[in-house]
Amino acid sequence: MAATQRKAVALISGGLDSLLAAKAVMEQGVHVEGINFYTGFCVEGHTHAIRKKDKAKPKRNNALWVAEQLGIKLHIVDVIEEYKDIVINPSHGYGQHMNPCLDCKGFMVKKAHQWIEDNNFDFIITGEVIGQRPMSQRKDTMPVIARESGAGDLLVRPLCAQHLPPTLPEQEGWLDREQLFDFSGRTRKPQMELAERYGFEDYAQPAGGCCFLTDAHYSKKIADLWTSRGERRYELDDIMLLKVGRHIRPKKHFKLIIGREEGENNFLSGYRKMFASIKTTSHAGPLTLIDSVDDELSDEDIELAAQIAARYSQGRTADKVEVEFTDKKGVSKLIEVTPMPVSQLDEAWQV
Amino acid sequence: MSHYTLDAKRLMCPMPVIRTQDKIAELQAGDTLEVMCTDPGALNDIPAWCRINGHEVVSSSEEKGEVIITVKVAAAK
Numbered sequence: 001m002a003a004t005q006r007k008a009v010a011l012i013s014g015g016l017d018s019l020l021a022a023k024a025v026m027e028q029g030v031h032v033e034g035i036n037f038y039t040g041f042c043v044e045g046h047t048h049a050i051r052k053k054d055k056a057k058p059k060r061n062n063a064l065w066v067a068e069q070l071g072i073k074l075h076i077v078d079v080i081e082e083y084k085d086i087v088i089n090p091s092h093g094y095g096q097h098m099n100p101c102l103d104c105k106g107f108m109v110k111k112a113h114q115w116i117e118d119n120n121f122d123f124i125i126t127g128e129v130i131g132q133r134p135m136s137q138r139k140d141t142m143p144v145i146a147r148e149s150g151a152g153d154l155l156v157r158p159l160c161a162q163h164l165p166p167t168l169p170e171q172e173g174w175l176d177r178e179q180l181f182d183f184s185g186r187t188r189k190p191q192m193e194l195a196e197r198y199g200f201e202d203y204a205q206p207a208g209g210c211c212f213l214t215d216a217h218y219s220k221k222i223a224d225l226w227t228s229r230g231e232r233r234y235e236l237d238d239i240m241l242l243k244v245g246r247h248i249r250p251k252k253h254f255k256l257i258i259g260r261e262e263g264e265n266n267f268l269s270g271y272r273k274m275f276a277s278i279k280t281t282s283h284a285g286p287l288t289l290i291d292s293v294d295d296e297l298s299d300e301d302i303e304l305a306a307q308i309a310a311r312y313s314q315g316r317t318a319d320k321v322e323v324e325f326t327d328k329k330g331v332s333k334l335i336e337v338t339p340m341p342v343s344q345l346d347e348a349w350q351v
Numbered sequence: 352m353s354h355y356t357l358d359a360k361r362l363m364c365p366m367p368v369i370r371t372q373d374k375i376a377e378l379q380a381g382d383t384l385e386v387m388c389t390d391p392g393a394l395n396d397i398p399a400w401c402r403i404n405g406h407e408v409v410s411s412s413e414e415k416g417e418v419i420i421t422v423k424v425a426a427a428k
Binding site for chain 1: 361363364365366369372389395396399400402403416
């Protein structure tokens with residue numbers, strides 16, 4: 001009689017490593033399903049697709065694409081709320097930017113561990129490679145993830161398994177350790193060779209992973225948000241808006257989010273009920289949202305915001321530009337301003 | 352066999368997919384779910400999710416920035 005088919009859940013980011021790790025385990029006859037966690041910081045093709053110039057590029061969710069290539073189910077889990085605590089209070093601190101990689105991986109493996117208990121699966125797979133990422137994928141931190149997540153020896157990293165102590169699936173013979181791999185370091189060559197062997201083409205290989213928190217500019221914008229608010233917190237809308245537009249903070253208590261092209265203007269216009277906004281009326285120009293800390297904008301603040309907004313309109317060299325200012329309640333007024341000369345646009349305002 | 356609707360407007364992908372997935376988990380085989388979105392990415396992602404999970408996309412359309420996708424729920428596998 002054939003042994004019971006073992007079941008594993010694979011953390012699927014949409015990148016190459018998790019694709020290969022899942023495939024390596026499927027090759028050994030294990031039933032694999034994918035799990036993908038949406039934190040709000042995931043680099044999604046569609047977020048880029050807000051920008052009109054990017055629209056010609058294929059839009060796809062890489063995690064779904066990977067699952068389809070593998071022929072497995074994918075469970076996408078919204079962890080936006082729970083994830084805030086990881087970003088705001090990481091017990092292991094941040095990496096080079098605002099990336100709490102070690103806490104993040106521990107969190108995701110912990111969620112996967114709960115999931116396998118709830119769904120009667122046997123073990124967990126990740127695409128981690130020892131020495132590949134400076135914070136979470138190190139010889140000394142990989143056991144931390146296994147331990148702190150509670151997954152222990154149910155956590156299998158097929159791509160570098162031969163560098164790690166045998167896990168339960170290997171000890172029990174559900175997986176043949178010899179058919180797992182010994183990848184290490186930052187080189188991508190073994191992964192690319194394995195992809196070729198498995199017949200995968202056209203896979204995603206985002207630099208710095210698939211998370212905005214590893215991005216220097218994005219991290220700077222989060223830090224600015226927290227500084228201006230005087231507290232470390234965020235809502236989903238905040239972090240979505242950090243991905244869009246030009247962010248300029250001329251005063252501590254407000255910043256402008258200026259659409260850089262039509263796609264971004266359309267996206268920003270969806271937020272007009274939540275923010276005061278400025279639209280140039282005498283000349284074509286972008287939509288500008290005003291994100292203020294205390295909702296109270298003085299006439300002076302509005303004038304300053306309008307001058308900056310006008311600077312980014314077609315009327316940037318005109319003597320006067322007319323703009324429509326609309327407050328959060330939808331009350332509008334027209335004002336005329338002189339666009340701010342480039343020389344007066346303080347570099348330090350650029351977030 | 353009932354018909355349901357789901358408002359996923361203003362949500363960016365993959366949230367419309369997640370909402371669709373979670374709603375379909377509550378439905379019966381043969382039920383239909385009409386999802387309304389504003390992120391055009393849903394036109395790719397919801398059908399991809401349906402292919403993976405064996406559900407059928409009955410129709411999909413995009414008009415004036417609004418995407419409407421109707422899914423017929425498959426029997427649990």
